[in-house]
Amino acid sequence: MTDTFTVSGQVFLRDGAPHQIISGAVHYFRIPRALWEDRLRRLLAMGANTVETYVAWNFHAPHAGAAPDFTAGADLGAYIDLAGELGLDVIVRPGPYICAEWDLGGFPSWLLTDDAAAGALRTSDPAYLAHVDEWFDVLIPIIAERQLTRGGPVIAVQAENEYGSYGNDAAYLRAMADGLRARGIDVLLFTSDGPEPLMLAGGTVPGLLATANFGSRQAEAFAELARARPDQPGMCMEFWNGWFDHWGARHHTRDAASAAEELAGMLADGRSVNFYMAHGGTNFGVWAGANCHDAEDAGAGPGYQPTITSYDYDAPIAEDGALTAKFEAFRDVIAAHTGRTPPAPPSAPVRLAPRTVEVQASLDLGAVLDGVPTVSAPTPRSFERLGIHHGVVRYVTTVPSTTPPIPAADLHLDGLADLATVMVNGALVGRLGRTQADPAYGPAGDGLRIELDQPVNTIEITVTSLGRVNFGRHLRDPKGLAAVRFSHQHLFGWEHAGLDLTTLPELDWSAAEPTTAVGLEPVTGAGVHRAELDLTEVGDGYLALPGWREGYVFLNGFNLGRYWNAAGPQRTLYAPAPCWRVGSNELVVVEFSGAGDSIEIRQDADLG
Numbered sequence: 042m043t044d045t046f047t048v049s050g051q052v053f054l055r056d057g058a059p060h061q062i063i064s065g066a067v068h069y070f071r072i073p074r075a076l077w078e079d080r081l082r083r084l085l086a087m088g089a090n091t092v093e094t095y096v097a098w099n100f101h102a103p104h105a106g107a108a109p110d111f112t113a114g115a116d117l118g119a120y121i122d123l124a125g126e127l128g129l130d131v132i133v134r135p136g137p138y139i140c141a142e143w144d145l146g147g148f149p150s151w152l153l154t155d156d157a158a159a160g161a162l163r164t165s166d167p168a169y170l171a172h173v174d175e176w177f178d179v180l181i182p183i184i185a186e187r188q189l190t191r192g193g194p195v196i197a198v199q200a201e202n203e204y205g206s207y208g209n210d211a212a213y214l215r216a217m218a219d220g221l222r223a224r225g226i227d228v229l230l231f232t233s234d235g236p237e238p239l240m241l242a243g244g245t246v247p248g249l250l251a252t253a254n255f256g257s258r259q260a261e262a263f264a265e266l267a268r269a270r271p272d273q274p275g276m277c278m279e280f281w282n283g284w285f286d287h288w289g290a291r292h293h294t295r296d297a298a299s300a301a302e303e304l305a306g307m308l309a310d311g312r313s314v315n316f317y318m319a320h321g322g323t324n325f326g327v328w329a330g331a332n333c334h335d336a337e338d339a340g341a342g343p344g345y346q347p348t349i350t351s352y353d354y355d356a357p358i359a360e361d362g363a364l365t366a367k368f369e370a371f372r373d374v375i376a377a378h379t380g381r382t383p384p385a386p387p388s389a390p391v392r393l394a395p396r397t398v399e400v401q402a403s404l405d406l407g408a409v410l411d412g413v414p415t416v417s418a419p420t421p422r423s424f425e426r427l428g429i430h431h432g433v434v435r436y437v438t439t440v441p442s443t444t445p446p447i448p449a450a451d452l453h454l455d456g457l458a459d460l461a462t463v464m465v466n467g468a469l470v471g472r473l474g475r476t477q478a479d480p481a482y483g484p485a486g487d488g489l490r491i492e493l494d495q496p497v498n499t500i501e502i503t504v505t506s507l508g509r510v511n512f513g514r515h516l517r518d519p520k521g522l523a524a525v526r527f528s529h530q531h532l533f534g535w536e537h538a539g540l541d542l543t544t545l546p547e548l549d550w551s552a553a554e555p556t557t558a559v560g561l562e563p564v565t566g567a568g569v570h571r572a573e574l575d576l577t578e579v580g581d582g583y584l585a586l587p588g589w590r591e592g593y594v595f596l597n598g599f600n601l602g603r604y605w606n607a608a609g610p611q612r613t614l615y616a617p618a619p620c621w622r623v624g625s626n627e628l629v630v631v632e633f634s635g636a637g638d639s640i641e642i643r644q645d646a647d648l649g
Contacts, residue, residue, distance in 0.1 A: 046130070046189050046196040048229065048250065053274050053313060061311065062276060063375060064091035064132060065319025068141070069120040070100045071352055072322045074113060075619035076362070077120055079387050080320050081127050083358045086386035087368055088375030091196070092124050093132040093278075093315045095139040097147045098176055100328065103430045103543055105151035109179050117180075121187045125194030132315065133184050134199035134233075135221075137173050138163055142285045142330045142348045144431070145509035146516060153425045153519050162516055163204065165212040177220055185225035197229040199278075203254065205234040205244025207513070214246045233278035236262035241269040250274070254317070256281030257299075259307050277307060279317035282367065283355030287332070287346040288507075288608040289478025292649035294355045301370035308378040316371070320362070321354030323615050326600035327431035327543050327593075330511030333518070345475045347459070347507035349611045350602030351648055360615050360646065361581050362390055390618060391580035392644045398572045398628065399639050402553040406503075406567035406633070409540065409548065410435045416537040421522035424506060424539070432542035433633070434521055436502040438535050440493050451488035452500070456523025459507040462567070462634065465491050465500055472634075476507070478608035479591065481634065493527070500525075500532070503567070505633050507603075545595045545629060570630045572640055579621040583613035583646050586630070588637030595629040596620045610649020616642075 046055055053060045065084045072080055084092055096117060101109040111117055124131050139147035153159045157168035187193030200218045218230055234244035236253040245251040251270045255262040255277060263275045282300040284293035307314050324330075331347040353360035357368035364386060376382055416427060421436050440447075452470075454461055459475040460482055471489040474482025483489075491500075506520040525532045540546050548569060584594055584601065591605040594614055601614045628640055 043192060044189050046229065048274060050272060051274050061308070062091050062130075062313035062315070063089050063308075063379075064093050064130075064313075064315035065089045066093045066279070066315060066317045067320045068094050068322055069117065070097050070115070070328075071324065072320075073617050073619040074116070076617060077123055078127070079362055080322075080358065081124055081129060082384075083362060083364065083386050084319050085127060085129065086383050087319065087357060087372050088379065088381070088383040089129070089316075089319065091130040091132060091315070093134065094120070095141050095143075095147065096133065096135040096180060097139060097141070097143055097328075098137055099144060099147055099149040101180075102149050102176070104428065105149070105154070109176070111183065118183045118187065121184070121194060125187070129194060130189075130196045131187070131194045132197045132199075133195055134202060135177075135180060135184060136202065137176060138202055140202055140512050142324070142352065143511055144328050144330045145518065146330065146511040150425050150430050150509065150520075153423070153517060159517050163201075163207055163213065164210045165216055170216060174220065177224060181221060181224035181226065188226070188228045190227050195228060197231055197250075198226050200230050200232055200246060200249055201244070203234055203240075203244060204232065205240030205242065209243040211246075214244070218246050218249060231278070236265040238265070238269070241266070245269065250276070252276040252278035254279035254281070257303055259303055259312070260310070263310070263312060274313060275311070276313040276315070278315050280304070280307070280314050281317055282357070283318065283321070285352060285354055286349045286610060286648070287478070288349055288605050289476065290346065290610065292610040297365070297367040297370040300367060301374050304371060305374045305378070308374065316357070318352070318354040318356040320358035321352040321356045321360060323360055323602065324348065324350050324352050325602050327506075327603075329508045329603065331508035331518070332512055333510045333515040334513075345459070345510075347476060347478070350604070350614060351611050351646070353646070353648060361617070391578070393576070393580045393582035393621070393642055395644055396574070396642050397639050398574045398642065400570045400572050400630070400637075402550055402571045403636070404548065404550070404553050404569040406433070406569060406631075407435075408552070409569055410538040412549065413538040413540065418535055418537065419533045421525060421535050422537055423523070424520035427521075427537055427539055429539045429541045430543045431506045431520070432540045433503060433505045434537055434539035436504065436522060436525070436535050436537060438500050438525070438532050440498045440500060440527065440532065442493060442496050442498060447493045449490055449492045450528035452491045453488040453526040454485055454502065454522055455526065456519075457485040457504070458518065458520045460505045460633070461485070462503045463489055463491075463501070464503075465493070466495050466498055479605065481590075481607060491527075542593055542600065542631060544600065545598045548629075566635065567633050568636055570632060570636060572628045572630075574626050574628070576621060576623055576626060579618045579623060581618050582616045582621070583643045584616050584628075585613045585641040585643050585647065586637055587641065588639070589630070589632055590635035592630060592632040595631070597622060597627055612647035612649065613643060615646065
């Protein structure tokens with residue numbers, strides 16, 4: 042007999058009996074595949090009976106023209122199967138928009154090259170829906186065949202995500218729901234929104250379960266949800282028991298006792314809950330998103346706020362799987378409410394011994410870019426138009442002098458996203474940034490005063506990208522430059538050379554000089570640096586880069602994410618055991634402005 046999960050009035054029914062969902066968000070795309078089972082067992086040990094995950098479209102299809110990847114760490118089907126084998130029900134939130142502090146809210150960046158679709162994201166516009174349909178044709182069958190109605194663990198699927206915080210296109214929401222049904226989704230469909238009248242009005246769909254997202258004042262939140270939907274079960278789809286961090290801002294924590302008290306109230310009132318997050322994991326690679334507020338909304342704070350690499354979230358299960366005081370508090374509350382003792386958690390992970398690894402070879406970043414095929418265009422092209430998801434692009438143009446010589450004037454970088462280093466005739470003239478998380482980068486709107494005093498003047502602007510905005514009206518967030526002006530005059534005729542750092546680019550290390558060679562000047566500015574170390578056993582570690590400024594670290598080809606010591610608060614990068622190997626290991630650091638000479642392996646995180 043097939044298991045069942047249904048709704049009867051204000052109650053969920055599991056196999057015909059009243060059922061309370063106690064779920065936790067654990068995102069497969071933020072965890073190395075080898076650690077999926079460990080993290081899910083820790084969720085079980087907290088007392089959960091369900092796991093929830095988003096599906097990040099861009100994680101599976103980062104570049105245009107390639108079929109979506111569902112292998113290795115992107116094997117969504119394997120993740121759902123594993124959860125079911127462990128005895129967990131599964132809630133899937135397939136997007137196409139997920140927010141999640143994830144780059145562009147889960148949308149692939151190449152979507153921004155279709156002007157019609159990019160101008161109509163999350164609407165019923167056919168140009169946008171055509172992309173969604175193509176994606177869902179591949180994605181949804183993976184979920185559908187794993188539904189409870191077909192013997193799998195999936196009990197519910199989300200139709201769209203917090204749409205009431207964005208828009209009110211009812212036809213779009215209906216198209217999402219109808220599209221899921223047409224592709225075989227026959228389990229419970231739901232929406233999730235903030236517990237406010239406008240959000241619930243704009244984000245819910247007649248006939249679909251409405252759920253609420255919040256972190257506190259649960260009684261008030263559920264009362265608002267009940268006013269909108271009086272005859273349905275009450276569920277908090279995102280119980281924000283922690284929070285995320287931005288570069289240049291403070292590290293967030295939440296008291297375990299206050300979060301546990303909120304949880305106890307929900308469970309005692311018969312509500313269902315999904316912890317956001319139960320285990321946050323890591324924004325490995327280039328996947329961290331950003332927030333952006335209008336000046337009038339931001340007050341004295343910055344408008345554009347990129348998210349850090351760690352997604353620890355102050356969750357009950359820490360970034361490296363450690364069990365926190367919040368875990369113990371939640372476990373106690375759940376056990377007391379259900380009367381069941383949850384299983385024991387897995388043992389603590391093995392840690393690497395602390396050590397320092399010296400850089401052994403370096404390449405100048407400019408020299409690396411010299412070896413990249415260039416693209417010519419009259420105007421500066423965005424990263425997306427160049428086919429680059431995230432990384433670095435060098436823009437070069439030349440400006441002849443005049444008689445009399447051109448007077449000094451301001452160089453303006455319009456649409457800068459996100460950090461730029463400007464050279465004129467081979468000399469550094471300054472840095473500009475969209476965020477002031479790092480004092481080395483002045484406000485982009487201020488421009489730079491430059492002189493063009495040579496017969497032919499070369500302007501070189503090297504731009505590095507940060508996370509794309511993942512929430513709100515600034516969701517469309519191309520990277521690079523839109524235009525460059527010298528005084529009032531647009532500069533045309535650009536050569537582009539870029540590196541996509543989604544994965545480790547091919548590098549010719551035969552051109553590198555060993556940094557220990559006598560008499561050699563080290564590459565101290567922007568460069569690519571390699572270190573090697575041998576291990577007799579693997580374990581979890583944290584990498585610290587004292588003396589370095591900002592960039593990415595690749596461990597055996599895997600991008601561990603961005604470090605940004607000058608901005609903080611995060612000071613270490615999580616290097617999980619599956620990324621290491623017995624024997625020789627390679628560390629490659631892509632540094633954008635100021636290199637150090639060694640890398641430290643530590644046993645503990647420093648998130649600020």
